[in-house]
Amino acid sequence: MKLNLKFSLLLAWYYGFRTIKRGPSYVIASLSSPLTLLFLVYIISRGELVRFAIAGGFIGLVASVALSSSGDAAFLRLQLRIQDLYVASRVTPSDYMVGLTLSYLIFSIPGIVLYVILGYFYHIFTPLSSIYLAMILVLLVISTSSISFIISGSISHVRNVWGIAGILSIIMTVLPPTFYPYTYIPKVALYALFISPATSAAVLVQGIFGLEALYLPALYIIIGETAIYFAVARLLTRWREN
Amino acid sequence: MIETSDLKKVYKNGTVALDGISINIPDRVTAIIGRNGAGKTTFARIVSTQLMPTSGNARVNGLDILKDTKKIRNIMVSIPQEASPIGVLTPMEQVKLFLVGRGMSVNEANTVSSATLDELGLREFKNSPSDMLSGGMKRKVFVCMALAANPDVVFLDEPTTGLDPISRFEVWSAVKQLKGDVILTTHYMEEAENLSDRVILFEKGKVLEDGTVKTLLSRFKGKVRVELHHGDNYDVKVGSMKIKYVDSRDAEDYVIEGNTVKAITLDDVFLIHGVEVES
Secondary structure, eight states: OOOOHHHHHHHHIIIIIHHHHHOHHHHHHHHHHHHHHHHHHHHHTTTTTHHHHHHHHHHHHHHHHHHHHHHHHHHHHHTSOHHHHHHTSSOOHHHHHHHHHHHHHHHHHHHHHHHHHHHHHTTOOOHHHHHHHHHHHHHHHHHHHHHHHHHHHHOOOGGGHHHHHHHHHHHHHTSSTTSSOGGGSOHHHHHHHTTSHHHHHHHHHHHHTTSSOOOTHHHHHHHHHHHHHHHHHHHHSOSSBO | OEEEEEEEEEOTTSOEEEEEEOOEEOSSEEEEEOOTTSSHHHHHHHHTTSBOOSEEEEEETTEETTTOHHHHHHHEEEEOTTOOOOTTSOHHHHHHHHHHHTTOOHHHHHHHHHHHHHHTTOGGGTTSOGGGSOHHHHHHHHHHHHHHHOOSEEEEESTTTTOOHHHHHHHHHHHTTOOSEEEEEESOHHHHHHHOSEEEEEETTEEEEEEEHHHHHHTTTTEEEEEESSOSOOSEEETTEEEEEEEGGGHHHHHHTTOEEEOOOTHHHHHTTTOOOOO
16 A cells, blocks of 8 residues: 555645634534533542543544544535545545544644643653553544544435434444443443444553553454454545446 | 547436447547536546446546556546535645645645646635635636646536636636646536537437537527517427527517527527527
8 A cells, every 4th residue: 555645644734733723613612522521520420530531531532533524524525525536636545544534633632632731630641651542542543533434435415424423423432431430331331332442442541541450452452443444444435436 | 538438327226327428529628518417427527537337438548447547547637516625725725735646746736836826816815714715716726726737638527507607707717728638517508618629418318419619500500599489480499488590681570579589509509409408
């Protein structure tokens, strides 16, 4: 797979950074859901689970931004016809997907900064755990963006775009043990929830931050999920249509 | 040059969009005209490698659309119907990104984008977010991409649909600056007459007429179109409108009788086939 990295990086920079700069309301909207959940967890657990919620906030934010982007990718394809413009050029589906995926990572940066500040005040980081967290977030953005591309490719009408994106984002980021200890749910439910990369990411992060026992199989699961979802997205992304 | 042989497209819902199109398009600017649903966009999308045909084949400058997809994509630009720039990006950013996607270095893309936007009269707006531009300006951004990329072939799918007359003229003026071969789909006859050397009329996935504007209009030499308000002696009836083609020397008599007399346009090539034209 030969990438036009210049194109992918420029797309990521323009689409990610320019959206933050010129449309800050989107950033606030993307932050509102994880911050509201953080507040609720704080109130309901009387502060006891707030460190889980902060750790989960990183996961929830990155995953929800990437999953909501299924609406975005479908909008670019169906409404703006930008994808068609690039289909009929040298740009490959991988260049386009990598560019958009990186733009969602850039788009998540203000939220990540906010959670870093919160994490600092609650002493949940060590230098090593921060590095692990960054690596998990990269895997998470790739896997969840790939799910977005798979879903967006199957949307045929703009009218369905935002509804499907919203449902997907909630199911795959709020249901998994993102904002609560993964040991609170039965193992069967946990295994079922591994279908969402947010689950394995959350389980790993809780272990890395010392909030729960480290469950190492989650690492293999997230690596496997990322590879599979990316490969499926690459196959199913509607590039040249039939 | 574009050649197609028995090109067919049947969508999953059974709609036959193209019904065996075999044409050669050797001219510099060719307009494919037809009503909505005539098959123009399907044709443009198949030939520009965005959509697979159900059967048949096409060649662009000798390259096979099924086997030489990558090579074709290197030599052409296709501007989709109703394409719209990404709102938060400026025209400069959109054109630059497009050129980098086509393999240009960032620095070169910067210089070329800036010069081309200036050339098309977008200097004042090139650094404003695209959602602040008018419809005409937005379309010009796409024509600018095609101009800056300097490809051998450009497909423009209904470049002025929905635009006001001033914006339409602005886009036409930009299209005239394109250097490669241009295939333009439109349902505006005036646009086809204004921009193209040759016109191909599509209706229900088939070619109705194919020729230069002059050839297509030659059958009406010395005639005018009369829209009859009185009498039933018509040549063509489209909806409730009755049309008769008469010698221009007799036009005055028809005016006196209270009918409307108009000069012949490409609309009439459509009308004689009983196909309604869109205004």
